[in-house]
Amino acid sequence: MANFDLDYRKRVLHVAPESALDAEDFSALESAIAPVLARDGALNGLVLEIGRFPGWDSLPALRRHLRFVRDHHEHVRRVAIVTDDALAALLEKLAAHFVSAEVRRFDAAGLDAAREWVGQGRHDVVS
Numbered sequence: 471m472a473n474f475d476l477d478y479r480k481r482v483l484h485v486a487p488e489s490a491l492d493a494e495d496f497s498a499l500e501s502a503i504a505p506v507l508a509r510d511g512a513l514n515g516l517v518l519e520i521g522r523f524p525g526w527d528s529l530p531a532l533r534r535h536l537r538f539v540r541d542h543h544e545h546v547r548r549v550a551i552v553t554d555d556a557l558a559a560l561l562e563k564l565a566a567h568f569v570s571a572e573v574r575r576f577d578a579a580g581l582d583a584a585r586e587w588v589g590q591g592r593h594d595v596v597s
Contacts, residue, residue, distance in 0.1 A: 471495060476502050480589045481510060486519040490527040493534040500538065507545055515548040515588020516571070519581060523557045543569035550584035551575045 472487040472495040483503060487495075506513060526532040549571045565573045576584040 472499070474499060474502065476506065477589075478506060481506055481512070481514040482517065482585065482589050483513055483515070484517040484519065484585070486521075487524045490524050490531075491535060492527045492531045495531075496534045496538040500542075503542070507542075512545045512547060515550065516546050517550045517552060517581075517584050517588055519578075519584075520551065520553040520555060521578070522555050523553075539569065543571060546571045548588045549573045550588045552578060552581050552584045554578040 471489045472485050472491055474483060474485045476483050483499070485499070503513060526535065546569070549565060549569065551565070551573065553575065554577055565571075574584075574587065576587075
């Protein structure tokens with residue numbers, strides 16, 4: 471299960487997985503960001519707050535995650551990975567090869583800095 475919050479004004483999505491991800495998590499995320507993508511074409515940023523990488527509850531969930539990334543990575547300007555977990559920290563290096571967004575890792579104590587970084591710059595949103 472993933473908790474998430476979308477700041478429509480700044481166009482920043484904050485995702486914090488609590489347990490193994492399932493396919494419905496990605497459907498919920500897709501529904502949440504669809505209005506922003508339709509209105510503005512992109513998110514300024516994505517903050518992934520990962521205490522411990524939770525994995526997926528099934529192979530279909532993993533496939534749904536990969537499809538979600540494939541379908542949306544070009545619509546995200548920056549990705550901040552907030553974690554102290556060594557395995558989750560590898561996401562920074564892996565993600566850089568598969569997404570068009572600028573990716574940066576922050577220590578768990580750096581959540582505020584991560585939010586600031588992804589929200590910097592372009593706020594050319596229609597109010």
